Amino acid sequence: MAESSAAVADKEAISQCLIDAVNEISSVVTYRAAVRRPYCNLARRLKLLIPLFEEIKEAKEPLPEDTIGALLSLKDGLGSTMELLRFGSEGSKIYLVLEREQIIEMYNEVTAQLEQALSAIPLEKLVISDEVKEQVELVLAQFQRAKGRLDPPDVELHEDLLCLYNESRSIDTDVALLRRLAEKLELMKIDDLTQESLALHEMVCSNGGDTGESIEKIAMLLKKIKDFVQTENPMDCASRVRNFLPGTSGHTSSDGNQKVPIPIVPDDFRCPISLDLMKDPVIVSTGQTYERTCIEKWLEAGHRTCPKTQQILTSSTLTPNYVLRSLIAQWCEVNGIEPPKPPSRPKKVIPSSSTEECAQLEVLIQKLASGNIEERRAAALEIRLLAKRNSDNRVAIAEAGAIPFLVRQLGTTDSSTQEHVVTALLNLSICEENKGSIVSLGAVPGIVHVLRIGSMEARENAAATLFSLSVIDEFKVIIGASGAIPPLVTLLSEGSPRGKKDAATALFNLCIYQGNKGKAVRAGVVPTLMQLLTEPGSRMVDEALAVLAILASHSEGRTAIGVARAVPVLVELVRNGSARNKENAAAVLVHLSTGDQLHLVEAQELGVLEPLLEMVRNGTDRGKRKAAQLLDRLGQCIDQQQEALPQVEAETLGQDEVDSQAQAEVVAQAQIEVLAQVEEPLEAPSTVDLPNI
Numbered sequence: 114m115a116e117s118s119a120a121v122a123d124k125e126a127i128s129q130c131l132i133d134a135v136n137e138i139s140s141v142v143t144y145r146a147a148v149r150r151p152y153c154n155l156a157r158r159l160k161l162l163i164p165l166f167e168e169i170k171e172a173k174e175p176l177p178e179d180t181i182g183a184l185l186s187l188k189d190g191l192g193s194t195m196e197l198l199r200f201g202s203e204g205s206k207i208y209l210v211l212e213r214e215q216i217i218e219m220y221n222e223v224t225a226q227l228e229q230a231l232s233a234i235p236l237e238k239l240v241i242s243d244e245v246k247e248q249v250e251l252v253l254a255q256f257q258r259a260k261g262r263l264d265p266p267d268v269e270l271h272e273d274l275l276c277l278y279n280e281s282r283s284i285d286t287d288v289a290l291l292r293r294l295a296e297k298l299e300l301m302k303i304d305d306l307t308q309e310s311l312a313l314h315e316m317v318c319s320n321g322g323d324t325g326e327s328i329e330k331i332a333m334l335l336k337k338i339k340d341f342v343q344t345e346n347p348m349d350c351a352s353r354v355r356n357f358l359p360g361t362s363g364h365t366s367s368d369g370n371q372k373v374p375i376p377i378v379p380d381d382f383r384c385p386i387s388l389d390l391m392k393d394p395v396i397v398s399t400g401q402t403y404e405r406t407c408i409e410k411w412l413e414a415g416h417r418t419c420p421k422t423q424q425i426l427t428s429s430t431l432t433p434n435y436v437l438r439s440l441i442a443q444w445c446e447v448n449g450i451e452p453p454k455p456p457s458r459p460k461k462v463i464p465s466s467s468t469e470e471c472a473q474l475e476v477l478i479q480k481l482a483s484g485n486i487e488e489r490r491a492a493a494l495e496i497r498l499l500a501k502r503n504s505d506n507r508v509a510i511a512e513a514g515a516i517p518f519l520v521r522q523l524g525t526t527d528s529s530t531q532e533h534v535v536t537a538l539l540n541l542s543i544c545e546e547n548k549g550s551i552v553s554l555g556a557v558p559g560i561v562h563v564l565r566i567g568s569m570e571a572r573e574n575a576a577a578t579l580f581s582l583s584v585i586d587e588f589k590v591i592i593g594a595s596g597a598i599p600p601l602v603t604l605l606s607e608g609s610p611r612g613k614k615d616a617a618t619a620l621f622n623l624c625i626y627q628g629n630k631g632k633a634v635r636a637g638v639v640p641t642l643m644q645l646l647t648e649p650g651s652r653m654v655d656e657a658l659a660v661l662a663i664l665a666s667h668s669e670g671r672t673a674i675g676v677a678r679a680v681p682v683l684v685e686l687v688r689n690g691s692a693r694n695k696e697n698a699a700a701v702l703v704h705l706s707t708g709d710q711l712h713l714v715e716a717q718e719l720g721v722l723e724p725l726l727e728m729v730r731n732g733t734d735r736g737k738r739k740a741a742q743l744l745d746r747l748g749q750c751i752d753q754q755q756e757a758l759p760q761v762e763a764e765t766l767g768q769d770e771v772d773s774q775a776q777a778e779v780v781a782q783a784q785i786e787v788l789a790q791v792e793e794p795l796e797a798p799s800t801v802d803l804p805n806i
Contacts, residue, residue: 127184128170134191135159135166140423141195141202142416146299147209147270148201151220156198158252159191159227164627165249168241171628176239183233190226197223205312206298207331210270228256242627243707244666270297277334291341298338306339382441385421386411392453394438395431398549399424402434417585425587427549430511474499474513481518486527493522493533500540507544516541516550523559532571535563539578548582557582557595564600572604573612580619589622593629599636606641610652613645617656624660630667639664639673646682654694658686662697665704675705680715688724695728696736703742713743713750722747 139160144152169176169184176184197219201209209216231253236246273294295301300309384391384404393405399419403411411420412429419426445452473495480492496515499506510516519541522534538556541547557579564575579597583589598620605616620638623629638660645657661679664670679701686698702721706713721743728740 123181124172124176125170127176127181127188128166130188131166131184131191132163132170134188134195135163138191138195138198140418141198142414144198144201145204145206145209146297147206147213148216148220152198152201155194155220155224158255159194161248161252162231164245165241167627168245169239172240174240177235179233180235180238183230183235186233187227187230190223190230193223193226203312205331206300206309207274207334208312210298211274211331211334213271224256228253231256240668242666242668243704245627270294273297274334277337288341291338295338295342300338301342306335306342309335379444382437382444390453391437391441394434394441396434397431398426398428398553402437405431427553429546430550474510474515478513478515478518481515481522486530489522489525490527490530490533493519493530493537497533497537497540500537504544507541507547511541511544511547511550516547516556517554520551520554520556520559523556523563528568528571531563531567532574535560535567535571535578536574539574539581542578542581548585548588552582552588552591557588557592557597561592561595561597561600564597564604569609569612572600573608573615576601576604576608576612576615576619580615580622583619583622586626589626589629593623593626593632598623598629598632598638602633602636602638602641605638606644613653614656617653617660621656621660621663624663627667630664631669633660634664634667634669634673639670639677643677643679643682646686654686655691658690658694658697658701662700665701671704671707671709674701675709675712680705680712681719684716684719684721684724687721687728692733692736695724696733696739699725699728699736699739699743703739703746706743706746710750713746716743717747717750 138156141156231249234249236249273290277290277294300306378390382390384394384407385401386403386407389404391402391404394402395405395408396402397408397419399422401419401421403420408420408431412426417426418424442452477492477495480488481496483489496510496519500510516538519534519537522530523538525531525534538551538560542551560575560578563571564579565572567575579592579601583592601616601620601623604612605620608616620633624633642657642661645651645653646661651657661674665674683698683702683705686694687702690698702712702716706716725740725744725747728736729744732740
């Protein structure tokens, strides 16, 4: 027993190490132009392996020795990958082009190491979902195809660098060549040249101070490009030296004559992204301060982490750091430097009615905090209506600090106030910037409380709020752990038509996270979904089937669906459903046939073959793939049935049955060959329509 517990602990530790390694790789967000595409693809493929590691970690069974060995080999491969990608992100741009053969060789070695380690993992011995197994097989196939297939380097860029290195003429005669090099290498700005110099310095340090021929060559090339850029942009260079860079000779004093040393800018006054003196410092949700324009570009690029700490940003709200701005201004004044002026920002045009309403926010918040129930109810209603009206109001309400007071009122015993509060949070959550604030301020347990015991309208709006918040992946985990899934299943059964849709969309979004699927199944969602699929005149078929398709990829989900006798309903949907319903029904049947071949035999007896052939010919892209998978498994099933029969009985099979078997095999094989020619990322489950909130 002790050995088993130790094996489980080792399994969890190894899995967590692999998850941490992939997350570290994913934290590298930018790469040099010379390697950007292949390195981004490599990082993207590795990120697809996280569900595998999570399921291995959650499994109760210990891992076989050969599996542990394969995972440890993969861990070593991820370490090598991190070194490769880090250099592709921070290394010398000139080196990556000049030493292209060595870079290609390193990339191929890492790819081969990952492919070998991944292929050694015995997926058939692991207790993982079919969905994850398919995803790993896809990643492995991509690695196998990527081996030795690094994008061809820019030959012209390489030749231009060699030409510049061997060129003895003056810079004036090489302007076109230098401009082309600087643009392609993305070295047209002083910041870029500074970073290239730092990268070169790191290479020298890593070589123990030995410059070597390659580094000397890069240094000479960098000097020529730097001289060209400074010649092309003299004003930019002078301005940066005068205002930002330490270590220059001096600047002119107010009398216009005396040269005084330029002071070193304190690190706390520099933006961690640009390393420049900040003009408009702002604070992000982790408490770090950045130059506004720099962090805005970071967020606009789709990043959700703090650049300095790598913590998840719970909100994209940027708060002006007036204290630091004042300190910077004082420091500039003391040192005789003109204080930096923040860039002018266009003012939003807010309707006069909205301006008047926002002016009342402080009064409304005071009423929310008062002891008078009537005032709290009226204030909650007013904020609910303001938040519904427009996006400017949603931002203003959050910035005024109303969210913490709304959260406190979720537990009120007054049903009307509770309904207004949860609906106000729903309206506020429509604004992406507010989602993080709502969750970080502890709203989720209160929303779940309303979902359990509130009025029907309050419960329905609580479900819609959870769906809105669960758009962010990390919030799926938080909401699932808060106990939200059982009351959502109850609402799916008891709610009004709108409430059922709100519950279904929330469950769909939450169950995208693998860890929530088992919770939904144990809460009894499958029988409820089957009822929605079969009741006469149901308007919930699309939503119910979409949730069922996600749950079918989980072992507990497949078992529950099988117990619910779902195959006849699924076959009927494949035959007569909408295009979306057909593909989702086929997807569920594919998962069921993996868990128990008896489901496949039942589908065959119910006549699923013909509608599947029709899907292969005329279905959606996803529908064609699912139909092809199911036809292939049907062909294998028929083969096994024939092999089990005595030869004499096999000869008495009717011609129609033989023809059906042959047709299924031909179509399945043809479709598989088509799919094998196309490399594409694993597709997320098709989503249901969002509710009109």
